[in-house]
Amino acid sequence: MPVRTADMVEKVRASRVWRSVFRSGTGNSTLHRALAIQQNIFLHLFATKVRKRMVRFSATWYLGTLTLGTFLILIITGILLMLYYHPSVPQAYADMKDLQFVVSSVHRWSAQLMVFLVFAHMFKVFYRGAYRTPREFNWVIGVVLLIITLLLSYTGYLLPWDQLAFWAITVGSNLSSAVPLVGNKIHFLLLGGNQVNANALLRFYVLHCVVLPLAAILFIAVHFWRIRKDSGLYVQQSEPRTKQAKDPARATTEVK
Numbered sequence: 659m660p661v662r663t664a665d666m667v668e669k670v671r672a673s674r675v676w677r678s679v680f681r682s683g684t685g686n687s688t689l690h691r692a693l694a695i696q697q698n699i700f701l702h703l704f705a706t707k708v709r710k711r712m713v714r715f716s717a718t719w720y721l722g723t724l725t726l727g728t729f730l731i732l733i734i735t736g737i738l739l740m741l742y743y744h745p746s747v748p749q750a751y752a753d754m755k756d757l758q759f760v761v762s763s764v765h766r767w768s769a770q771l772m773v774f775l776v777f778a779h780m781f782k783v784f785y786r787g788a789y790r791t792p793r794e795f796n797w798v799i800g801v802v803l804l805i806i807t808l809l810l811s812y813t814g815y816l817l818p819w820d821q822l823a824f825w826a827i828t829v830g831s832n833l834s835s836a837v838p839l840v841g842n843k844i845h846f847l848l849l850g851g852n853q854v855n856a857n858a859l860l861r862f863y864v865l866h867c868v869v870l871p872l873a874a875i876l877f878i879a880v881h882f883w884r885i886r887k888d889s890g891l892y893v894q895q896s897e898p899r900t901k902q903a904k905d906p907a908r909a910t911t912e913v914k
């Protein structure tokens with residue numbers, strides 16, 4: 659008798675090994691589905707139930723999701739670039755020249771797209787009024803994500819080590835000296851000295867490839883967890899519609 663795939667899947671799911679990892683059981687009921695989300699370390703950041711109106715394209719234009727998409731592309735292409743690029747003065751420019759026709763272009767375009775999308779997402783959230791109570795905290799987390807996104811772009815700018823990068827970072831880092839009292843210290847800390855040189859290149863590399871991406875991942879996780887805690891995505895309350903009953907005294911109100 660041929661073995662059916664569904665039976666095999668069911669058998670695996672009922673096995674002791676599977677149950678030791680996924681503890682929500684094998685049923686298809688609403689409870690089982692909710693448990694599957696709640697008991698998974700990644701999925702539990704998301705809500706167990708969503709309203710259809712929340713996930714319609716018109717609600718968010720999926721701009722936050724698209725921002726996340728570009729971020730994932732940047733992580734993948736960034737890891738590939740790290741396999742070939744050397745953050746050292748003699749090699750950085752030559753490495754970029756070698757790489758610029760392949761991964762580097764996808765990385766660069768995705769970075770520009772991410773900056774555009776993050777702003778578009780922010781404006782869409784603002785336009786819908788989705789920043790209001792109880793979502794103020796998530797708005798603040800969003801602002802942190804915006805700053806991290808811009809810092810990622812800024813630190814990545816130096817890595818090609820060409821003329822444009824060198825002078826743009828020289829001008830940009832000089833701006834930090836203008837901060838009252840601690841300006842010079844920030845400038846020194848950022849560049850690892852007083853000039854844009856090998857130390858600065860290494861610092862920007864570490865910030866760009868390790869510190870800022872980890873911070874972004876952390877805050878994105880908090881961002882998603884907050885959406886769940888704020889009862890899912892914001893949906894505009896429609897006006898209560900009055901159903902005209904035969905007996906006007908028994909008119910019912912219906913909220914969609």
Ligand code: HEM
Pocket residue numbers: 718719720721722723724725726729776779780783788789793796797798799800801803804807878881885890891892893
């Ligand atoms: C790396 C940057 C960001 C990522 C990956 C991200 C991701 C997301 C995603 C996936 C959603 C679900 C709705 C959707 O798909 O649009 C969302 C919602 C939200 N985001 Fe972002 N976001 C980012 C930056 C921001 C910024 C800059 C702000 C505002 C300053 C912001 C504020 C919010 C708020 C308030 C919500 C909840 C909206 C609602 O309830 O309808 N986010 N974000």
